[in-house]
Amino acid sequence: xxxxxxxxxxxxxxxxxxxxxxxxxxxxxxxxxxxxxxxxxxxxxxxxxxxxxxxxxxxxxxxxxxxxxxxxxxxxxxxxxxxxxxxxxxxxxxxxxxxxxxxxxxxxxxxxxxxxxxxxxxxxxxxxxxxxxxxxxxxxxxxxxxxxxxxxxxxxxxxxxxxxxxxxxxxxxxxxxxxxxxxxxxxxxxxxxxxxxxxxxxxxxxxxxxxxxxxxxxxxxxxxxxxxxxxxxxxxxxxxxxxxxxxxxxxxxxxxxxxxxxxxxxxxxxxxxxxxxxxxxxxxxxxxxxxxxxxxxxxxxxxxxxxxxxxxxxxxxxxxx
Amino acid sequence: xxxxxxxxxxxxxxxxxxxxxxxxxxxxxxxxxxxxxxxxxxxxxxxxxxxxxxxxxxxxxxxxxxxxxxxxxxxxxxxxxxxxxxxxxxxxxxxxxxxxxxxxxxxxxxxxxxxxxxxxxxxxxxxxxxxxxxxxxxxxxxxxxxxxxxxxxxxxxxxxxxxxxxxxxxxxxxxxxxxxxxxxxxxxxxxxxxxxxxxxxxxxxxxxxxxxxxxxxxxxxxxxxxxxxxxxxxxxxxxxxxxxxxxxxxxxxxxxxxxxxxxxxxxxxxxxxxxxxxx
Numbered sequence: 001x002x003x004x005x006x007x008x009x010x011x012x013x014x015x016x017x018x019x020x021x022x023x024x025x026x027x028x029x030x031x032x033x034x035x036x037x038x039x040x041x042x043x044x045x046x047x048x049x050x051x052x053x054x055x056x057x058x059x060x061x062x063x064x065x066x067x068x069x070x071x072x073x074x075x076x077x078x079x080x081x082x083x084x085x086x087x088x089x090x091x092x093x094x095x096x097x098x099x100x101x102x103x104x105x106x107x108x109x110x111x112x113x114x115x116x117x118x119x120x121x122x123x124x125x126x127x128x129x130x131x132x133x134x135x136x137x138x139x140x141x142x143x144x145x146x147x148x149x150x151x152x153x154x155x156x157x158x159x160x161x162x163x164x165x166x167x168x169x170x171x172x173x174x175x176x177x178x179x180x181x182x183x184x185x186x187x188x189x190x191x192x193x194x195x196x197x198x199x200x201x202x203x204x205x206x207x208x209x210x211x212x213x214x215x216x217x218x219x220x221x222x223x224x225x226x227x228x229x230x231x232x233x234x235x236x237x238x239x240x241x242x243x244x245x246x247x248x249x250x251x252x253x254x255x256x257x258x259x260x261x262x263x264x265x266x267x268x269x270x271x272x273x274x275x276x277x278x279x280x281x282x283x284x285x286x287x288x289x290x291x292x293x294x295x296x297x298x299x300x301x302x303x304x305x306x307x308x309x310x311x312x313x314x315x316x317x318x319x320x321x
Numbered sequence: 322x323x324x325x326x327x328x329x330x331x332x333x334x335x336x337x338x339x340x341x342x343x344x345x346x347x348x349x350x351x352x353x354x355x356x357x358x359x360x361x362x363x364x365x366x367x368x369x370x371x372x373x374x375x376x377x378x379x380x381x382x383x384x385x386x387x388x389x390x391x392x393x394x395x396x397x398x399x400x401x402x403x404x405x406x407x408x409x410x411x412x413x414x415x416x417x418x419x420x421x422x423x424x425x426x427x428x429x430x431x432x433x434x435x436x437x438x439x440x441x442x443x444x445x446x447x448x449x450x451x452x453x454x455x456x457x458x459x460x461x462x463x464x465x466x467x468x469x470x471x472x473x474x475x476x477x478x479x480x481x482x483x484x485x486x487x488x489x490x491x492x493x494x495x496x497x498x499x500x501x502x503x504x505x506x507x508x509x510x511x512x513x514x515x516x517x518x519x520x521x522x523x524x525x526x527x528x529x530x531x532x533x534x535x536x537x538x539x540x541x542x543x544x545x546x547x548x549x550x551x552x553x554x555x556x557x558x559x560x561x562x563x564x565x566x567x568x569x570x571x572x573x574x575x576x577x578x579x580x581x582x583x584x585x586x587x588x589x590x591x592x593x594x595x596x597x598x599x600x
Contacts, residue, residue, distance in 0.1 A: 057407050104588050110406050111349050112587060115538060119583040122535060126576035137573065241531075245414060252411055287422025295415035298408055299400050 002177050007259070007321045011176065014263075015169035019162065031161055035229070037270050038168040042222045043243075044250040044266035045171045045259065049215040051248065052257035053184065054208060055191030056106070057114040060121030061247055064216040065223035066238030067094050067124065070134055072224020073233050077142045078133075083150065084163070087224035094220035095213045102212035106205070109194070118241075125239035139234025146231075160229050164222060171218045175259040176321055178214075187211055246273075249294050255304030259321045264305055325567075327457035329560015331518050333553035334460040335533050336540035337467065338511030340552040343541065345484040345504040346402060351413040352393060354534030355420035356386065356509050360516025361525045362428065368435050375435055375521050376455055382517045383463075383510045390509030394502045402501065424527035434524035456518040463514055464553050467507070471549075480504045512537075539583045545590075 002008050018038065022031035043065065050058045068090040075086035105116040129137045150156035178184040186207050189197035198204050227233045246269065254265020269290070276286035301308055310317055335357060342350045363382040364375050371378070397416050401408040471477040482490040483500045491497050516530065523529075540559050544551030563575060 051407065055405075057410065105584065108587060111343075111347075111410075114349070114406070114410065115542060116584055116587045118535070118538060119542075119580045119587065123577055123580035123584060126574070126580060130571070130573050130577065248411065248414075256407075284426035285422055287418045287425065289422075291415040291418030291422060294418070295397060295412055298412045298415065299397075302404075302408065 002173075002180065005176065005180065005321070006319055007176060008173065011169055011172045014172075015165055018165045018168070022161075023158075031158075033274065035161060035164060035226075036274065037267050038164050039222060039226060040247075040250060040266035040270040041168050041263045042164075042171045043219055043247045044254070045175050045262040046215045046219050047247045048175060048251055048256060048259070048262040049178065049187075049211055051251060052262065053178065053187045053191065054211055056109075056208070056212075057248070058117045058212075058215075059114055059241075059244055059248075060117035060119075061215070061219065062241070062244035063121045063124050063239060064094050064098065064219040065226075065243075066128075066233075066235075066240075067097070068220025068223030069227035069233050069238050070128060070140075070223075071220075073140050073142060073227050074134060076228060077140060077146055080146075083156075083160070083225075083228055087163070087221045087228075090224040091217045091221035095217040098216035099209055099213040102209040103205070106208045106212060121239060121241060121244065125235050128239070129235040135234075137235055139232060139237075142228065142231040144231075157229060160225055164225050164229075167218055167222045167225065172259060172263060174214070174218065175262065178211075179259060179321060183207070183210075246290075249290065252294060252297050252302075252304055255306030255308075258304075258306040261304050261306035268305075324453060325560040325562070325564020326557060327453045327560070328522070328563070329557035330457045330460040330464075330553070331515050331522075331556070332533070332536050332540050332559050333556020334463060334518070335512055335515035336537040336544070336552040336556050337464060337549045338508040338515070339534075339537045340541045340544065340549045341511065342505055342508035344548065345480060346398070346501050347406075348398060348402070348409040348413065348505075349406075350505075350508060351410060351534075352417045352420065352509070353512050353537060354530035354532075355417045355424070356389070356512040356530070357516035357519070357533045358424060358525070358527050358530030359389070359420065360386065360513030361520035361529065362424070362433070362527070363513060364517040364520045365433050365435055375517070376459055379459060379514060379517055383514050386510030386513030387506040389513070390506030391502050393509065394505040398505060399498070399502075421527060428527050430526050430528055432524040432526050435520050452521050456521055459518055460515070463511070464550075467511070468550065470507075476500070476503060480507075536579070539579050542583055542587055 018034055021027070022034060043061065046064075047058060047061045050056050050061070068087075071090035071093055072083075072086045075081040075089060076083060079086075081089075101120060105113060105120065108116055128134055134140060144153065147153040147156040150159050178187070186197065186202045189200065189202050190204055190207060194204055223238070227238070247266075250265040250269040251262055252265065253269055254263065255261030272293075273286060273290065276289060297304060303310070306320070309320070335353070338356075339350055339353050342348055360382055363385060364378055367373070367378045367381060368375050393416055397412040398409065401412050469477075471481055479490070479495045479500050480503065482493070482495060483497050483504070487497050490500075515533065516525075519525065519529075519533065536559065540556045541552055543559065544555035559579070562578075566575065566578065
């Protein structure tokens with residue numbers, strides 16, 4: 001079923017391009033740029049599951065990424081686990097936490113839910129900043145020897161890159177498969193009118209808890225992989241409220257509710273930010289420009305780039321999900 | 322503990338602005354932190370320029386906040402009223418980014434402080450700094466002025482009418498757009514005033530507003546969204562809580578307690594701890 005969708009193959013080609021170009025040219029700076037883009041896509045497309053599909057604004061999405069990073073780094077550096085196993089464990093553990101938390105805070109709707117997610121983020125951040133085994137506010141470091149198990153730092157970083165691209169592809173495939181499933185239809189019903197969805201027999205409590213927990217899994221895995229690459233983590237980098245909000249900006253820019261929209265917005269915003277930050281004249285004003293852009297999208301094109309494309313070329317809906 | 326009480330009144334003032342805007346137009350104002358920071362820098366600039374008492378300079382800061390708020394309302398808020406929640410969240414956040422971005426470019430993120438001290442008051446073996454007392458009294462006076470405005474003047478009554486029921490208020494001949502713009506201006510002015518008061522107590526950077534914004538969220542939720550006077554009381558309670566627990570546990574644990582409380586109150590008492598009393 002999903003194999004018959006042209007978009008599924010587009011995702012694979014897209015991911016293959018991410019692997020092919022830096023490997024072919026042995027271009028490490030290009031790889032580093034692409035890592036940032038891939039992370040942005042992972043965060044935005046999983047956030048899209050909550051905001052775009054279900055209509056619940058999650059301000060604290062970054063908490064999954066940070067917690068995943070902490071658990072992953074802890075397992076690799078202190079317990080000496082294998083990277084893949086550690087990342088998967090981090091993903092599962094964070095998903096489970098999200099499920100438990102979700103059953104509580106998903107009873108709230110609209111703005112109340114949005115506020116609660118800020119509370120969860122700040123509470124977790126404060127907890128981690130005081131948690132002794134995780135180095136409190138100074139965080140944790142990964143010793144250089146940890147890379148030896150994957151054949152030296154250089155090889156380890158390439159392997160890590162392949163894994164991150166893999167997680168990116170999985171994020172997009174997850175978004176697509178939810179979108180075309182009956183489960184996805186239930187989520188859309190919740191987004192349009194939650195009470196009507198309940199009346200029509202959608203078990204909204206279960207649906208919302210599942211999607212909240214699903215949207216936590218891949219960001220947590222990605223967090224473990226990314227902080228393995230950075231070899232250090234502290235609460236302020238891991239749980240940055242700003243990054244959480246930037247995820248929302250990416251989603252709006254591209255078009256919420258659309259798989260391509262989330263990816264496109266993420267890639268564009270990330271490139272824009274990098275360009276602005278590295279340009280000597282504009283680096284001070286990158287927030288001003290990003291803010292202005294966001295305001296224009298919100299006021300004049302609430303469907304984002306994809307919404308604009310759909311209006312312009314209605315038939316594009318059939319291929320671009 | 323008394324210190325906590327005094328600081329709490331400033332938390333309360335900041336939260337009142339947030340709460341007023343929420344109550345009148347159902348908008349969570351994410352520019353709140355940025356405006357608090359602007360209030361701090363407003364006092365800093367005026368104080369270095371004129372050398373007058375910061376508490377006197379509060380008046381121009383409040384006036385500036387009012388004007389800024391009305392401008393922001395027309396640029397960003399007016400178009401998204403009545404559209405999904407996400408839109409107003411994002412448009413206020415966009416303004417926030419622009420203010421913080423400009424502020425960072427102008428003042429960088431290094432700390433500033435307003436070098437002004439009032440003589441302290443000694444009661445028994447405790448000494449309270451003059452600035453704390455003056456700031457807290459100013460906060461109470463502003464809150465009282467707001468109370469008078471909302472309950473005893475025509476524009477104030479119009480704001481309450483629009484908050485209660487916008488359609489009905491329009492049918493009674495109240496121009497709801499103007500009322501919303503003024504209410505937003507007042508909310509921003511309150512935020513700027515609280516920032517101005519904070520600036521006389523602690524050093525600050527352009528990013529410090531974010532801390533007080535988060536505390537305002539906590540306070541607003543404790544009081545129940547959209548209840549400005551509940552917010553003042555809840556702010557004092559929060560300050561008191563900080564003052565009471567500080568001797569017993571490390572300061573770094575306080576955010577965990579505050580935000581834990583925040584989430585629990587949201588889930589268990591979504592109408593605030595005063596939900597039943599102040600309807």
